[in-house]
Amino acid sequence: MNAPVITVTRAAIGYxxxxxxxxxxxxVTSGEVVAVLGANGSGKSTLTRxxxxxxxxxxxxxxxxxxxxxxxxxxxRIGYVPQRLGAGGGVPATVREVVAAGRxxxxxxxxxxxxxxxxxxxxxLAAVGLADRTGDPVSTLSGGQQxxxxxxxxxxxxxxxxxxxxxxxxxxxxxxxxxxxxxxEFVAGGGTVLLVAHELGPLRPLISRAVVVHAGxxxxxxxxxxxxxxxxxxxxxxxxxxxPTEPAGLWSA
Amino acid sequence: xxxxxxxxxxxALIGALVIGLAAPALGIYLVQRRLALIGDGVGHMALTGVxxxxxxxxxxxxxxxxxxxxxxxxxxLVRARGRTSGDLALALLFYGGIAGGVMLxxxxxxxxxxxxxxxxxxxxxxxxxxxxxxxxxxxxxxVTMLSLRPALFAxxxxxxxxxxxxxxxxxLNLLLAVATAVTVTIAMxxxxxxxxxxxxxxxxxxxxxxxxxxRSTMTAAMALGLFAAGSGVYVAANADTAPGASVxxxxxxSFAVVALGGAGWRILRRRRVAAPDTPAVEPHEVVLSQS
Numbered sequence: 001m002n003a004p005v006i007t008v009t010r011a012a013i014g015y016x017x018x019x020x021x022x023x024x025x026x027x028v029t030s031g032e033v034v035a036v037l038g039a040n041g042s043g044k045s046t047l048t049r050x051x052x053x054x055x056x057x058x059x060x061x062x063x064x065x066x067x068x069x070x071x072x073x074x075x076x077r078i079g080y081v082p083q084r085l086g087a088g089g090g091v092p093a094t095v096r097e098v099v100a101a102g103r104x105x106x107x108x109x110x111x112x113x114x115x116x117x118x119x120x121x122x123x124x125l126a127a128v129g130l131a132d133r134t135g136d137p138v139s140t141l142s143g144g145q146q147x148x149x150x151x152x153x154x155x156x157x158x159x160x161x162x163x164x165x166x167x168x169x170x171x172x173x174x175x176x177x178x179x180x181x182x183x184x185e186f187v188a189g190g191g192t193v194l195l196v197a198h199e200l201g202p203l204r205p206l207i208s209r210a211v212v213v214h215a216g217x218x219x220x221x222x223x224x225x226x227x228x229x230x231x232x233x234x235x236x237x238x239x240x241x242x243x244p245t246e247p248a249g250l251w252s253a
Numbered sequence: 254x255x256x257x258x259x260x261x262x263x264x265a266l267i268g269a270l271v272i273g274l275a276a277p278a279l280g281i282y283l284v285q286r287r288l289a290l291i292g293d294g295v296g297h298m299a300l301t302g303v304x305x306x307x308x309x310x311x312x313x314x315x316x317x318x319x320x321x322x323x324x325x326x327x328x329x330l331v332r333a334r335g336r337t338s339g340d341l342a343l344a345l346l347f348y349g350g351i352a353g354g355v356m357l358x359x360x361x362x363x364x365x366x367x368x369x370x371x372x373x374x375x376x377x378x379x380x381x382x383x384x385x386x387x388x389x390x391x392x393x394x395x396v397t398m399l400s401l402r403p404a405l406f407a408x409x410x411x412x413x414x415x416x417x418x419x420x421x422x423x424x425l426n427l428l429l430a431v432a433t434a435v436t437v438t439i440a441m442x443x444x445x446x447x448x449x450x451x452x453x454x455x456x457x458x459x460x461x462x463x464x465x466x467x468r469s470t471m472t473a474a475m476a477l478g479l480f481a482a483g484s485g486v487y488v489a490a491n492a493d494t495a496p497g498a499s500v501x502x503x504x505x506x507s508f509a510v511v512a513l514g515g516a517g518w519r520i521l522r523r524r525r526v527a528a529p530d531t532p533a534v535e536p537h538e539v540v541l542s543q544s
Contacts, residue, residue, distance in 0.1 A: 052416075052417050053416070053417075054413055054416065054417070073419060074419075075417065075418055075419030076418075076419070078417060080413075080414055080417040080418075082411070082413060082414060085411070086410065086411050089284045089285045089286055089287040089288075089289065089409075090284070090285075090461065091281060091284055091285040091457065091461055091467060091470055092461055092464055092465055092466060092467065092470055093406070093410060093466060093467040094465055094466035094467070096466075097406065097466055097467050097468065098410065100403065101403065101406065101407040101410065101411070101414070101415075101418070102418075104403060104404060104407055104415075104418050104420060105418035105419050105420075109401060109403070109404035109420060109421070109425075110400070110401075113403070135465065135466070136465065137465045137466065153414070157418070163417075
C-alpha cells in the first residue's frame with residue numbers, strides 16, 4: 001500500500017454550535033485522485049478546508065504526509081486551488097505575479113525569486129495554456145481563465161498533493177479541458193489529488209475514487225457512483241450551465 | 254526658489270519627500286486589502302499618543318508611535334477575527350482616539366496651535382532631530398515594504414492561500430499594522446492626522462488607473478507620491494499656503510490628470526483597433542447539436 005498523504009480520523013466540524021460534519025474518517029494515499037462529491041451545502045468544501053487547517057476541527061484529527069497537521073510545516077508539498085480568485089481592493093496584478101505567489105512556500109519570504117522560480121512559473125503557465133497572457137492583469141481574464149491561473153499558481157510550487165475546491169464550477173468548456181489536461185499531467189507525474197466537485201465533467205476519467213458527503217457524514221467511499229435519475233440518461237452530456245448563465249469575468253466583479 | 258536656501262525649508266522639503274515616497278509604498282497593501290481608510294483611524298488613535306506625550310513632557314512623536322502601534326494591532330486582531338461587530342469596535346477605537354487626544358492636549362500646557370500642528374501638519378517647524386526620526390523610520394518602512402513585497406502581496410491578495418503556503422500570515426499582518434502606525438506618525442508632522450490617509454491612498458488610486466501589474470502600480474504610486482510631496486511643498490512655499498493641504502491637493506490633482514489621461518488613451522486606442530476587434534467568444538456551455 002502506498003504512503004498515506006491525508007489521514008482524517010473521526011473528525012467533527014461545526015460553525016457556531018451547528019455541526020456540519022461528524023465522525024468523518026478518510027485516508028488518501030500517494031498517487032490517488034479522490035473526488036469529494038455531494039450536494040451544495042453538504043459540507044464537502046468544509047471537509048477539504050479542514051484538511052488544510054483553514055477550518056478548525058471540533059474533535060478528531062487530521063494528518064498530512066504522516067505527520068499530525070498541527071506540526072506539519074512542509075507546506076511546499078501542498079498546492080491549494082481555491083474556488084475563485086478574490087477580487088481584492090482593485091490594485092491590478094498580472095497573471096505572472098499571481099502565479100509567482102505559488103513559489104513562496106518553496107522559497108520562503110525573504111529570498112528574492114531566482115531562475116528556478118521563474119522557470120517553474122513559466123512551466124505552470126504553459127501547462128494551463130496561458131503562456132501568452134503572463135503580462136495581462138488577471139481582472140481582464142474570463143472566469144475560466146482565472147481558474148486556470150489559480151491551478152497554475154498551485155502547480156508553480158511543484159507540490160506532491162493538489163487540493164482543489166470546485167475547480168470547474170462555472171468554467172467554460174475550453175478551460176475545463178485545459179484544466180483536465182493540466183491535472184492529468186500532474187497525476188502522470190505521480191501527484192496525489194483531492195478534489196471537491198459538484199459535477200465531474202471532463203475530469204471524470206482521472207478520478208480513481210469518489211467520496212460522497214451527505215447529511216454530515218460519508219455516504220459512499222469507492223468507485224465513482226453512476227449518475228442517478230435523468231443524469232443517467234445516455235444522452236445526458238453533463239455539460240449544462242449551472243444556475244443563471246453568468247457573464248465571463250464574473251469573479252472579478 | 255530662494256526660500257529653499259533656509260534650512261527649515263530644506264528640512265520641510267526632505268521630510269515631505271521621504272513621506273511622499275514611503276506612504277504609498279505601504280498604502281498599496283492597504284488599498285489591496287480594502288483598508289484604504291485604516292490610516293485615518295490609526296491617525297485618530299495617534300492623536301491620543303500626541304496628547305499623552307505633551308502631557309508627560311515626552312516626545313509626542315515617540316509616544317504617538319507606541320499608542321498608534323497598539324491601536325493598529327488591536328484593529329488587526331479585530332479584523333482577523335472577522336466578526337461583523339468589528340465595524341463598531343473600530344468606530345469605538347477611532348473616536349475614542351481623537352477625543353482622548355483632544356482632551357489630553359487640552360490638559361497639558363500646550364496651546365491650541367500645537368494641536369493644530371498635529372491635526373493639519375506643520376512642515377516648517379520640523380526640527381533637525383525630527384527630520385532624523387522621519388528619515389530613519391521612513392527608510393525602514395520603504396526597505397520593509399519593498400523587500401517583503403512578494404509575501405505581503407500574497408497575504409493581501411489571497412490570505413487563505415498564503416496560510417496554506419505556510420507563510421507567517423499573522424506575523425506579517427501585525428507587521429503591516431505596526432508599519433501603518435509608524436507611517437501615520439511620521440507623516441503626521443507633514444500633512445497632519447486628518448490628511449494622512451490621502452498620501453497613502455491617492456497616489457495608489459492614481460497609479461492603478463493606468464498600470465497592469467502590482468509591481469508597476471507600486472513604482473508609479475511612489476513616483477506620484479514623491480511628485481505630490483515635492484510640488485506641494487514648492488507651491489506652499491511660493492503661494493504661502495498650508496503645506497499639508499497643498500501636498501494632498503497636488504496628489505488629488507495628479508489623480509485627476511492620470512485618470513483623465515488614462516481614459517482618453519483607452520478611448521483613442523479602442524477607436525484605432527475598433528475595426529478588426531472581434532469580441533472574445535467563449536465556447537457554448539451547452540451542447541447545441543449532437544454530432
